[in-house]
Amino acid sequence: MIEVRNLTKLYGETVAVDRVSFDVARGEVVGFVGCNGAGKTTTMRILTSFAAATDGDAYMGGYHVFRDSDQVRRIVGYLPENTPLYNEMRVREYLMFRARLKGVPACLRKRRVAECVERCGLAEVGTRIIGHLSKGYRQRVGLADALIGDPKILILDEPTVGLDPNQVRETRELIRELGETRTVLLSTHILPEVELICGRTIIIDRGRIVADAPTAELMRKYGADERLEDVFVRLTAREGGEEE
Amino acid sequence: MNAIPVLVRRELSSFFVSPIAYVVMTVFLMVAGLDFAYSYFSAESGQFAYDAIPLLLGDVGRMLIFLVPLLTMRVLSDEINSGTIETLMTAPVSNTDVVVSKFLGAFGFFVVMLIPMFAFPVMLYAVSGDAKPDTGPMISGAAGLLLLGMAAISFGVCVSACVRNQISAAVATALGLALLWWVGASDVGWLRYLGILYHFESFAKGLIDTRDVVYFVTATALSLFGAVGVVAVRRWR
Numbered sequence: 001m002i003e004v005r006n007l008t009k010l011y012g013e014t015v016a017v018d019r020v021s022f023d024v025a026r027g028e029v030v031g032f033v034g035c036n037g038a039g040k041t042t043t044m045r046i047l048t049s050f051a052a053a054t055d056g057d058a059y060m061g062g063y064h065v066f067r068d069s070d071q072v073r074r075i076v077g078y079l080p081e082n083t084p085l086y087n088e089m090r091v092r093e094y095l096m097f098r099a100r101l102k103g104v105p106a107c108l109r110k111r112r113v114a115e116c117v118e119r120c121g122l123a124e125v126g127t128r129i130i131g132h133l134s135k136g137y138r139q140r141v142g143l144a145d146a147l148i149g150d151p152k153i154l155i156l157d158e159p160t161v162g163l164d165p166n167q168v169r170e171t172r173e174l175i176r177e178l179g180e181t182r183t184v185l186l187s188t189h190i191l192p193e194v195e196l197i198c199g200r201t202i203i204i205d206r207g208r209i210v211a212d213a214p215t216a217e218l219m220r221k222y223g224a225d226e227r228l229e230d231v232f233v234r235l236t237a238r239e240g241g242e243e244e
Numbered sequence: 245m246n247a248i249p250v251l252v253r254r255e256l257s258s259f260f261v262s263p264i265a266y267v268v269m270t271v272f273l274m275v276a277g278l279d280f281a282y283s284y285f286s287a288e289s290g291q292f293a294y295d296a297i298p299l300l301l302g303d304v305g306r307m308l309i310f311l312v313p314l315l316t317m318r319v320l321s322d323e324i325n326s327g328t329i330e331t332l333m334t335a336p337v338s339n340t341d342v343v344v345s346k347f348l349g350a351f352g353f354f355v356v357m358l359i360p361m362f363a364f365p366v367m368l369y370a371v372s373g374d375a376k377p378d379t380g381p382m383i384s385g386a387a388g389l390l391l392l393g394m395a396a397i398s399f400g401v402c403v404s405a406c407v408r409n410q411i412s413a414a415v416a417t418a419l420g421l422a423l424l425w426w427v428g429a430s431d432v433g434w435l436r437y438l439g440i441l442y443h444f445e446s447f448a449k450g451l452i453d454t455r456d457v458v459y460f461v462t463a464t465a466l467s468l469f470g471a472v473g474v475v476a477v478r479r480w481r
Binding site: 011045048049050051052070073074076078080081082084085086087088089097098100101102103142145 | 246247250251253254258261262326327328329330331333334335336337338479480481
């Protein structure tokens with residue numbers, strides 16, 4: 001469903017993503033893990049055809065992210081980092097707008113919005129102004145937006161940041177459910193989350209992939225008996241801790 | 245292309261919940277109204293019917309140089325700054341869809357802002373008695389205001405695509421438009437031809453000159469083309 005080949009992105013002299021390659025099969029839920037600034041968001045932006053890669057190719061459901069970006073945008077649901085939303089709009093109004101924009105047919109639109117509102121637990125804030133919502137609700141509005149076009153592929157950039165423990169649990173449950181019928185690539189630095197919901201883990205460090213394996217196998221291989229965190233630290237630790 | 249009506253609708257509704265848009269509209273109509281009243285009281289009797297509209301149009305044109313930037317400043321820079329550009333540009337829309345919608349949204353609001361100005365000709369007929377007001381400048385003036393607004397707004401949209409800070413966008417747009425106004429007073433022919441209000445003058449006098457129409461249409465097309473380019477280039481950075 002997702003094919004990434006030697007993807008490279010330079011910002012001036014800085015290499016943000018360095019010859020990254022991986023595949024995600026249909027119906028997989030894959031965790032994309034790395035430190036801040038490791039290149040997670042940049043990769044996701046290229047996959048959603050928001051940014052252009054300097055070199056390399058990526059295909060989403062067989063469509064090239066740059067050349068067929070219009071097709072890619074139709075099959076991908078994206079939750080960007082920090083959940084940008086139009087603060088002056090009301091929740092349901094925003095979702096209706098996004099459904100229209102994503103070409104959901106008029107006859108399905110109301111039902112689809114109602115479904116997403118229900119699924120993401122937004123029923124009680126449907127008529128509230130987005131700017132007045134708590135971080136947790138904003139995050140869920142973003143998730144509802146990602147789902148509204150009924151995408152085959154979901155790209156979620158830190159979907160559980162800023163949620164309280166109950167909401168985190170609900171969101172994980174939702175993502176797991178979504179993963180049954182869709183392909184999901186989610187980034188996070190909350191490692192227990194990956195252990196819980198992602199069948200496979202890709203660890204990226206300084207723009208390069210340092211590990212890509214089923215989560216359970218990864219833990220076995222590196223002899224971390226219990227926690228993915230140990231694996232992560234071992235793979236991404238810096239000598240002398242010179243960065244951040 | 246199907247995305248344009250959806251985006252324009254959102255754009256327009258965002259204007260109507262924005263305090264700055266109402267401030268601009270209020271200032272615009274208030275100054276225009278005072279200007280109109282002033283020319284009534286200061287004109288010699290009889291002259292008012294002929295002079296009021298051209299004088300009003302001249303002042304309104306100059307005022308737009310400074311008010312239009314306040315309307316267009318947020319259209320793209322706010323999306324870039326708040327990050328909503330990311331949700332916008334990952335929906336199935338083209339760069340052209342986005343730029344054209346931003347332009348049409350702001351232009352739509354501008355047209356709404358002009359509508360109350362219909363009161364001026366009505367009042368003019370009511371107070372001028374025997375002296376028949378000249379209808380020419382009213383018609384050409386309306387066309388001129390629409391064309392001037394169109395060019396200024398598209399320039400503002402282009403500037404807004406370049407910077408992420410709204411205030412910078414407003415200042416840069418106002419400076420750019422003021423520069424275009426200033427070169428219109430030049431003695432050098434081709435420089436004068438670039439002057440934005442220079443091309444508006446004949447509309448205020450009651451003339452619709454094809455050269456002026458061509459100027460405004462060209463300026464609009466170039467600005468919007470530039471804005472699409474800037475939006476496209478953003479993907480590469």
